[in-house]
Amino acid sequence: MFALNLNKIPMPIFYGKAALIDYLKSIKTPNSTIGFVPTMGALHQGHLSLMQQSLAENQNTVVSVFVNPTQFNNPEDLSKYPRTLEADIEKIAGLSTDIILYAPSVEDIYEGKVLSQEFDFDGLENQMEGKFRPGHFNGVGTIVKRLFEIVTPTNAYFGEKDFQQFQIVKKMVSKNNLSVNVIGCPIYREPSGLAMSSRNERLTAQNRADAALIFEILNLAKEKFKTNSAAEVKEWVEKSFETNALFELEYFQIADETTLTPCINKISTQKYRAFIAVIVNNIRLIDTISLN
Incomplete structure (x- = not known):
């Protein structure tokens, strides 16, 4: 599966939602909080800064690594998107072995139906990215809602580079009455000023x-x-x-x-x-x- 020796990584890693849900139930207490950082992998310092904030503000932190097919309107873009799970695991473990990693398959998330749910984001989806990437935000809404249902986070952290996505997620949470705080975090930049991506x-x-x-x-x-x-x-x-x-x-x-x-x-x-x-x-x- 991986060249990486997972026995040397003393952090909880889950590839299926059922096992993750059972584990989160076992560690949950009446007063504990879960911070959640959803990612598509190929992690950089910007992602790690979100994890650091979650670690500082919550008793437990879950990070997901999943390249979501339904938010790519361009198949070539999806095929070229970097997939670096071994390196991602090492980076997360280097930050904290207390982080809980969820790295599901497409089947685990979509259960044979790789389709987007239709959302109404009150027009937020029609601007900018929505104009140039048809169906993109339905895919974003679908995967984030599904991940929220699996992880049941108290707080979820999103980088403000994708500010439109951040507002879309807040709108989805509000319209679906989900009990999660969506927190925007500052853009992490390279020394040149280029936004990390x-x-x-x-x-x-x-x-x-x-x-x-x-x-x-x-x-x-x-x-x-x-x-x-x-x-x-x-x-x-x-x-x-x-x-x-x-x-x-x-x-x-x-x-x-x-x-x-x-x-x-x-x-x-x-x-x-x-x-x-x-x-x-x-x-x-x-x-x-x-x-x-």
């Missing part, structure tokens, strides 16, 4: 260095938004990428932080956020920054 591993060293431009432009856009309209900032960002052949700008959007609707006229009492998706050497990178 599992996809970064597919970039060449030169591409990785060049991609630091994405965060540079976001910071400049934030400054420009203080004195310019959203439309003017958007036009400036689009022109900035037009002059660089390495990048293909998929979208840049300034939106209300809560509703994710595009900003037309600035309102001083509202919080705004800039969202961006850029393709570098056929690898799609996203980032976001608060503008207030």
Whole structure:
């Protein structure tokens, strides 16, 4: 199954939900809390920072590693997504052997029916990522809801790089009356400013260095938004990428932080956020920054 000697990893590892559920029942007490960090593996320091926060705030922490097929609208993207479970286990164990790992198969999660549930996220799903990745957020909602049902966490931790996903999960929890606190955690960045992502591993060293431009432009856009309209900032960002052949700008959007609707006229009492998706050497990178 793995070259890794699991006998040397003194942490609980489960590949099936039934065994995990039984184990969590056995350690649960009336006052204990479960923190949960759902991941698709290919773990980096950003993931580990979520785990650290969960460890600090809960008696028990569960981490899942599962590449969810229903949230990929592009089959090629799914096939190329890095799967590095051995390395992931070593990284988690290096952080804490108290973490409970759940690494299920597709069959264990979907039981022969690899289909997305249909969700209504009150329009959050129609913006940005939803426009360019049809069905993506139904897949996200399906897997997160299923994992929440299995793990029954008190608190669940999500990185704010995927801010739209974070808001989608909060909406799903609210509309389904699930008793879990969804906690957003700051973006973990490389020294260059590039947002950490599992996809970064597919970039060449030169591409990785060049991609630091994405965060540079976001910071400049934030400054420009203080004195310019959203439309003017958007036009400036689009022109900035037009002059660089390495990048293909998929979208840049300034939106209300809560509703994710595009900003037309600035309102001083509202919080705004800039969202961006850029393709570098056929690898799609996203980032976001608060503008207030």
